Amino acid sequence: MRSASLAAVLGAAALAVALGAVPGHAAAADAVCFSGGRTPTGGGYYEVSGYGCDGHSGTSVTIRFGEAAGTYDCGWTFLWNSQLGADNCTLTS
Numbered sequence: 415m416r417s418a419s420l421a422a423v424l425g426a427a428a429l430a431v432a433l434g435a436v437p438g439h440a441a442a443a444d445a446v447c448f449s450g451g452r453t454p455t456g457g458g459y460y461e462v463s464g465y466g467c468d469g470h471s472g473t474s475v476t477i478r479f480g481e482a483a484g485t486y487d488c489g490w491t492f493l494w495n496s497q498l499g500a501d502n503c504t505l506t507s
Contacts, residue, residue: 443485444472445493452482452503460505462486464498475500 447464455461464477471493475486489502 443469443474443476445469445474445491445498446476446478447498448478449480450477450482450498451480452477452486452505455501458504460486460503462488462498462500462503464500465496467493467496467498469493475503 445464445467446469448466450462450464452460452462460482462475462477462482464475464482471491473488473491475488475491475498477483477486484505485507486500486503487506488500488504491498491500
């Protein structure tokens with residue numbers, strides 16, 4: 415009986431370690447912009463522009479205020495001089 419409990423505890427610990435090793439999205443967006451706009455490009459995708467941005471080019475973009483407010487997962491982003499351009503984006507929240 416004791417070996418069964420030990421096996422269950424070790425199995426749960428191995429699962430926790432394995433789940434912790436799975437890569438995922440960062441908790442915070444790569445780029446956060448004060449405001450921005452979005453243009454539908456079809457199939458549920460958007461082209462997103464942002465202004466007053468901070469962070470770096472990556473796949474996650476958050477627009478704080480305006481018509482495009484929300485968080486997006488994008489296929490391509492470019493951040494330069496506090497302005498952001500992003501393409502192939504889906505609204506996640």
